[in-house]
Amino acid sequence: MIRRIAYFLIPLAIAIVLWIANLTYGNYYLERGAIMFFAVSIVYLFFKIALQDLVTRKVSDPRNQYSLHRAVSIMFYAAMVLAVIGTWIPNIRTLAVTYGIVAAGIAVALQDIFKSFAGGVLLFISGVYRVGDRIEIDNKYGDVIDIGLMYTTILEIREWVEGDQPTGRIDILPNSLVLNHTVRNYTKQLNFIFEELNVPISYESDWRKARDRILEIVRKETGPVADAAEGQMRSLGEKYFLEKRAVEPSVFLTLTDNWINLGVRYPTWARERRTMMNRISRAILEMVESEPDIDIASATIDIVGFPKPDAERAKVSGPPDR
Missing domain, CATH: 1.10.287 (Helix Hairpins)
Structure with missing residues (x-):
């Protein structure tokens, strides 16, 4: 002061x-x-x-x-x-x-500079994103750590790092991007996203039991997120036209040539995508180890024969004609 x-x-x-x-x-x-x-x-x-x-x-x-x-x-x-x-x-x-x-x-x-300035003013007026939001714009993903008059600074995620975790790089984006690019905000009004995990089981497995056990595991791990997600979706429906949608975890079955695919859909906090998948995957593996009638399936190849070597083929066919 x-x-x-x-x-x-x-x-x-x-x-x-x-x-x-x-x-x-x-x-x-x-x-x-x-x-x-x-x-x-x-x-x-x-x-x-x-x-x-x-x-x-x-x-x-x-x-x-x-x-x-x-x-x-x-x-x-x-x-x-x-x-x-x-x-x-x-x-x-x-x-x-x-x-x-x-x-x-x-x-x-200086039209590019003025575009960035106009974008900065638009950001402050409209609140397309704010400091702390996780966004994606122009194929750049990250957490907003500063919004300036000309540039937005984000802590980068993705790139070579899986699971929406930080790369350690700082990206400086011109504010003009908000004028001509789609902005995807992960945390503006909903703090959760939906994630999916595919669990293949063999046709010899008890698929009903596997489905019920996996659903039980996912509900246990995502309980607090699902409760919060339901409230946020209700609030969003009061502001926009939004039909009622299920946010609780679900398991969908798909038949393939090699296995039964159990597609697990569940809500997770936007910043805990990889952590949540890790917990659920570990719990499912521990469940499979304890259940003798549930087996994880994998692709198999049946070899029905081998090609004959060149020398053996020549011996069978005889010497070439002269």
């Missing part, structure tokens, strides 16, 4: 000094400089001290507080630029023409 007060007092002091000098020498530039530094100090007082302090006191949620702080920073820099330019071009018509010419030239030369 002391530093912010100092940043407010420094331009204010400069403005006072320049104004006193202007009263003494009557110089146009001294007058404009005094007005500019005074405007800068007022803008800083309003945005960085009064408004930012209000956000800190009134908003308790850390993610919302962070987003509002970033929005205040954007408005602060925009107001600062307008204050500086407006000070040196007092005529409104000239000011409007100047803004238009400068804006047109900059828009053509």
Whole structure:
């Protein structure tokens, strides 16, 4: 807080000094400089001290507080630029023409930058994603750790790492991507996703028993997630048109040439996909080991014969004709 007060007092002091000098020498530039530094100090007082302090006191949620702080920073820099330019071009018509010419030239030369800026403003207004969300955009997956005016920073997941776990890399994405790419948000309104696990069992196995035991295991492991998922789906249905959908674990049977495939569908927390699959897989393997009438199936190949070697084929067919 002391530093912010100092940043407010420094331009204010400069403005006072320049104004006193202007009263003494009557110089146009001294007058404009005094007005500019005074405007800068007022803008800083309003945005960085009064408004930012209000956000800190009134908003308790850390993610919302962070987003509002970033929005205040954007408005602060925009107001600062307008204050500086407006000070040196007092005529409104000239000011409007100047803004238009400068804006047109900059828009053509720096269109990618302006797209990123527009994307950043859109993110703060619409909340397509926020800090802490897990997103996918332009085939990049990760957890959002910062949303700036021009770029979004994510902690990357996937790539060569399985199970939606971090790679350890930081990706810097331009905010312009939200304008022309689909954004998939894993945690915006639903904190869970559905996962599937295929368990092949032999035709000699007791498939009914296997189905019931696997369903029992999955329900035990995903109980808290399924309860929370049902409540979240109900809340989503109140906001959007959404037919009632089952979120509890299910097992679906598929007949193949080699085995009976038990497709297990279950909800899991978006950030615990691999952990949940590991727990369920271990529990299913332990169950199979304890049940003699349930066997995991695998592909088999029956070899019905071998080709004869070249020497043996030549001996059978005899010497070639001359």
